[in-house]
Amino acid sequence: MPRAATVLRLGALALLIAFLAKPQSFAPLFAPLAQYGAPPIYDQGNLLSLALAQLGTVCLAAAASTLVAVGLGVLVTRPSGAQFLPLSRTLVNIGQTFPPVAVLAVAVPLVGFGEKPTLIALFAYGLLPIFENTLVGLKTVPGAVLEAASGMGMSARQRLLAVELPLAMPLILEGVRLSLVINVGTATIGSTVAAKGLGEVIIAGLLSSNTAFILQGGLVTGLMAILLYDGMAALERRLLRSVALD
Amino acid sequence: MITVEKLTKRYGETTVVDEVSFTVERGSITVIVGTSGSGKSTLLRMINRLIEPSSGRVLLDGRDTRSEPAHLLRRRIGYVIQGHGLFPHRTVAENIATVPRLLGWQEARIEARVRELLTVFSLDPAVYAQALPHQLSGGQQQRVGVARALAAEPVVLLMDEPFGALDPIIRAKAQDDLLDIQGRFGTTVVLVTHDMDEAFRLGDRVAVMSGGKLLQYDRPAELLVHPADPFVSRMTGLAERAMRLLSLITAGEAALPGAAEGPAVAPTATLREVLSELVWSGADAARVVDADGTVRGRLTVAAILARGAP
Numbered sequence: 350m351p352r353a354a355t356v357l358r359l360g361a362l363a364l365l366i367a368f369l370a371k372p373q374s375f376a377p378l379f380a381p382l383a384q385y386g387a388p389p390i391y392d393q394g395n396l397l398s399l400a401l402a403q404l405g406t407v408c409l410a411a412a413a414s415t416l417v418a419v420g421l422g423v424l425v426t427r428p429s430g431a432q433f434l435p436l437s438r439t440l441v442n443i444g445q446t447f448p449p450v451a452v453l454a455v456a457v458p459l460v461g462f463g464e465k466p467t468l469i470a471l472f473a474y475g476l477l478p479i480f481e482n483t484l485v486g487l488k489t490v491p492g493a494v495l496e497a498a499s500g501m502g503m504s505a506r507q508r509l510l511a512v513e514l515p516l517a518m519p520l521i522l523e524g525v526r527l528s529l530v531i532n533v534g535t536a537t538i539g540s541t542v543a544a545k546g547l548g549e550v551i552i553a554g555l556l557s558s559n560t561a562f563i564l565q566g567g568l569v570t571g572l573m574a575i576l577l578y579d580g581m582a583a584l585e586r587r588l589l590r591s592v593a594l595d
Numbered sequence: 596m597i598t599v600e601k602l603t604k605r606y607g608e609t610t611v612v613d614e615v616s617f618t619v620e621r622g623s624i625t626v627i628v629g630t631s632g633s634g635k636s637t638l639l640r641m642i643n644r645l646i647e648p649s650s651g652r653v654l655l656d657g658r659d660t661r662s663e664p665a666h667l668l669r670r671r672i673g674y675v676i677q678g679h680g681l682f683p684h685r686t687v688a689e690n691i692a693t694v695p696r697l698l699g700w701q702e703a704r705i706e707a708r709v710r711e712l713l714t715v716f717s718l719d720p721a722v723y724a725q726a727l728p729h730q731l732s733g734g735q736q737q738r739v740g741v742a743r744a745l746a747a748e749p750v751v752l753l754m755d756e757p758f759g760a761l762d763p764i765i766r767a768k769a770q771d772d773l774l775d776i777q778g779r780f781g782t783t784v785v786l787v788t789h790d791m792d793e794a795f796r797l798g799d800r801v802a803v804m805s806g807g808k809l810l811q812y813d814r815p816a817e818l819l820v821h822p823a824d825p826f827v828s829r830m831t832g833l834a835e836r837a838m839r840l841l842s843l844i845t846a847g848e849a850a851l852p853g854a855a856e857g858p859a860v861a862p863t864a865t866l867r868e869v870l871s872e873l874v875w876s877g878a879d880a881a882r883v884v885d886a887d888g889t890v891r892g893r894l895t896v897a898a899i900l901a902r903g904a905p
Contacts, residue, residue, distance in 0.1 A: 497680030499645060500753075501693050501743070502670030515684050 358579050365572045369397040372565075382561035389561045391550045400569055403546035406464060406539065407532045410471035415525050418476045422483030422521075423509065441480045444473035449535050453542050467539030467546075474535055475528035482524030486517025519589050526581040533574040537566065596621045597642065597751060597783065602651035604637050604807075611637045613807040614651065619800075621750075624777060624784040626798035628791060628830060634807040635787045639753055642785065643672045655751065670694055673744030673752035673782070677759040679736045681728040687713070687739050688724040694747040712742040715776065734765040738772070745780065752777075754786040758793065770796055791830060795839055803827050816843050820905040837903040842867040844902055846883045850892030855880040862891055870899050 368375055372390045379389040421437045424430040449470040456466035490513050498508045514521075540548025547566045554562025597619040604612040612634040619625045629635040640646040642653055644665040653660045660668055681690050688709045695705045713720045716738040728736055737757065744752055757773075758766045770793065777784055788794055794801045795815045802812045803826070811823040819836045822828040831839060846869050847862030857878035860869050862885060869881055873896055883891040 491680070491683075493676055493678045493680035494682060495680075496645070496676055497674070497740075498682070499666075500643065500669060500674035500676065500680075502666045502668070502697055503693075504666045507697070512682060 358576065361572055362576055365569065365576065368569065369400055372396050379561040379565065382564060383559055387557060387559050387561075391553065391562050391565055393553060394549060396547075396550070396565070396569065399545060399547050399549060400573065402544075403533070403536050403539075403548075403570070404573065406467055406544060406546065407471060407529060407536050410468050410532060410536075411475055411525060411529045413468070413472045414475035414528055415479055415521075417472075418479035418524070419483050419521060422480055422487060423514075426484065426487045427505075437480070441476040445477040447473065449474050450538055450541075453538065457542055462543040464539070464544045466542050467536065467544040470539070471532045471536060475532050478527040478531070479521065479524035482520045482527075483517065486520035487513055489520075490516045519585065522581070522585045522588070526578060526585070529581065530574050530578045533577060534570060537570055596654075596656055597785065598654040598657075599638075599642070600652050600654070602638065602641055602653065603649050604634070604641060604646060605649045611807050612641065612648075615804075615807075615809045616651075617802060617809060617812045619783060619785060621783055622777075622781045623799040624774075624786065624797050625800045625802060626794040627785065627787045627802045627804060628789060628794045629804035630789060630830075633804040635789075635804045636755055638804065639755055639785060639787045642751075643669050643674060643753055645669075645674075670697055670747060671749055671751075673747075673749040675740050675744045675752070675754040675757045677756040679728075679740035681736060681739060681743070683728055686725050686727055687718070687731070688720075690728065690739060691743045691746050693743055694749075698747055700747075708746060712746060715779070716742050716772070718742075733761060734769065737761060737765075737769055741769075741773070741776070745776070745782065748780070750783060752782045752784045754784065756788055757786065759788070759790075766793075773797065791832065791839075795842060803830055805830075816840060838867050840905075841865065841870060841899065841903045846881075846894055847891060849898065849902055850883040850894055851898055853893050854890060855882050855893035855895075857881045857893075859884040860894070861886070866894070866899050866902055869894055870896070873899075 376389045383389040418441065421433075421441070425434040425437050452470035452473055453466045456469045460466055460469070494512060494516070495508070498512045503511065536544075536546055537548035537551060539546050540552055547570050550562050550566035550569075554560065554564075554566065599615060599617050599619075601614045601616055602612060603610065603614050615634075615638055617625075627635045627638060637646055641648045642660070644660060647665075655668075655671075682693070685693075688706075691709045691712055692705045695708060700708075709724065710720045713723060718735060718738065723731070723735070723739075728739065731739065737760070741754075741757065744754075758769050761769055773784070774797065776782070784797075786797060798815055800812060801815050801818055803810045803818065803824075805824075805826050811818060811827050813821075813823075818827055818831055819840050822831065828836075842865045844866045845862060846860050846864045846866065849866055850862070857880045858872055858876050860872060860881045860883055862883055864872075873879070873881055880893050880895040882893055885891055
């Protein structure tokens with residue numbers, strides 16, 4: 350990674366931490382955006398705890414999406430599960446095309462307000478990239494490698510765990526990263542059904558015509574998404590340095 | 596010892612392998628040759644049950660191969676394929692340790708075996724044990740593939756066009772290595788190829804397949820002198836049969852007593868090579884000389900030519 354880019358990322362991270370820790374010290378910066386003496390910094394809750402709550406929801410949803418999407422991907426690439434490929438693909442596609450807002454609307458009557466409907470919406474929305482990447486990852490393991498694994502006497506399970514999944518891992522992680530980043534932004538809508546998160550700040554700004562609030566919610570969410578993306582990418586590179594890509 | 600009895604594989608109406616029977620002696624090399632689609636690879640894969648036969652059976656040292664689960668059977672049988680199929684995410688040492696790990700060997704025993712094999716295959720353990728497959732040359736990858744197949748001391752080694760992806764010089768070296776290693780470990784080898792030169796060079800016995808049928812299973816010289824079928828003659832090459840016959844006899848075996856002038860040849864050289872040398876140098880006879888300089892005898896052009904006729 351070029352040095353300048355690393356410096357920029359570390360700078361962004363420092364800025365984010367500084368803002369979340371001491372938002373009031375940034376008040377002069379946002380003051381021109383707040384009209385008629387409105388507070389320039391969100392004051393109806395702790396920004397740090399809102400950001401952490403949103404991150405937590407997103408990570409929980411991503412963990413569930415990963416478990417289900419990778420599980421489905423493994424199932425439909427086994428000879429016995431191949432017939433479920435069209436069905437699985439349809440299901441995860443619906444998860445992606447059904448708008449998360451609509452999922453919230455459907456979920457609230459079933460599970461009530463709060464975190465749960467948001468988790469459901471993000472879970473469904475995050476399935477597709479992980480599922481498709483798992484499929485591609487598993488299907489592109491070279492045939493000679495699979496044949497060698499079976500020829501050596503690995504059972505189907507050993508072959509999956511020791512050969513197929515490790516070789517598909519770079520693509521699976523890429524899918525997880527994509528899903529995480531999409532959902533950091535999407536999670537803000539959870540605040541419409543009373544889930545804790547930065548959407549609260551944006552909505553408060555919209556209701557009181559306070560551009561400073563809207564910008565704060567948006568910027569913090571955006572920075573979190575960018576840093577999460579880069580952090581995951583760096584983690585992948587570290588984890589997968591041993592996976593030869595020749 | 597491998598006994599193949601009326602082994603058959605059908606896919607719907609198509610019969611890929613048709614009632615093939617033969618026996619492979621312990622410690623010998625059997626080469627299965629045939630054109631593409633002759634069923635030779637299918638036959639090989641039925642021995643380790645990567646493909647399940649439609650009918651017939653395979654006995655390994657008298658025991659039916661279906662008497663145990665397929666993956667357990669395969670741990671006792673070495674398997675080498677074209678393009679080696681090394682695990683790209685594992686080091687050379689880990690690749691070689693695959694079957695011993697599956698069998699639950701002690702770590703110290705695995706490590707010793709890996710070192711031994713790397714040394715046998717002229718790969719310095721200090722340099723190559725921790726290397727990843729993509730850091731090796733094609734010839735080295737192929738050697739690691741064979742080392743991995745031999746790691747758990749299998750009694751049988753199956754090889755499916757193992758040298759097909761190598762260039763001619765590395766292939767010749769790989770064939771020499773195989774003969775050397777087979778002699779050292781006494782492994783029973785069944786090798787599939789479409790290269791007749793390879794078959795004659797390596798095989799104690801050669802099986803010629805066409806259209807799923809085993810046309811002839813015999814010593815290489817017998818295939819030349821008594822072909823069972825016109826297809827066998829075509830495979831062995833009518834125009835070259837005399838030279839092929841000469842390539843099956845070494846100078847040491849054919850040497851006549853007495854001394855001679857002329858070029859020196861090693862006892863391990865084939866008569867084909869000696870004849871070529873004589874034609875090139877314009878000499879009438881060659882001296883067969885050991886590595887330590889002892890003269891073993893002489894070979895005249897006439898004596899060589901006499902061995903090239905049935």
